[in-house]
Amino acid sequence: MRKKALDVAKFGGTEKLGKGVVHGYDHEVESIETQSKRHLEEDMGQGAAAIIRCFTFGINPVAFKEHQPTKQELFNSHIKGIEVMLWRDGMTLMLDVEPRVLFDQQAMTYKIFVGARPARGHLLTRLQVPRTLKEIVHG
Numbered sequence: 001m002r003k004k005a006l007d008v009a010k011f012g013g014t015e016k017l018g019k020g021v022v023h024g025y026d027h028e029v030e031s032i033e034t035q036s037k038r039h040l041e042e043d044m045g046q047g048a049a050a051i052i053r054c055f056t057f058g059i060n061p062v063a064f065k066e067h068q069p070t071k072q073e074l075f076n077s078h079i080k081g082i083e084v085m086l087w088r089d090g091m092t093l094m095l096d097v098e099p100r101v102l103f104d105q106q107a108m109t110y111k112i113f114v115g116a117r118p119a120r121g122h123l124l125t126r127l128q129v130p131r132t133l134k135e136i137v138h139g
Contacts, residue, residue: 027106045132050094051116055082059108071101075112082114090122 020027057078069077083093097115104110 025106041134043133045130048117049130050097051091051118053082053086053091053114053116055085055112055114056109057112059103059105059110061108074110075099075101078112082112086114086116087119090119091116092119 055078057074086093094115094117099115100113102111102113
């Protein structure tokens, strides 16, 4: 059975804030914003547990000079490996959450963020306790 192809989400509302220095390293500073119709106080934690996983990959500068892949091409090239890594941890990919791909040109890496949920028959570990948005923000 073939799964529905996932599209990489595109962030909106980005704003370059300039350059910064942390621990002696220069970096670009950007702000990313999104609008939500739900307020933090309204989040009652309904629905199944959702986990956000981040996978970091190194950029091959030679290959990127020959062909600058799109975020979608990068995601498509890693999807099978990501699914295997999630499966090893007892999770499955959430098809209703669009993945995100972010580049870090200075570190020569890119990160792929995906939504995951516990696979059937698996329980979350005590390190992966579901929290509402309000609990995350206010501690």
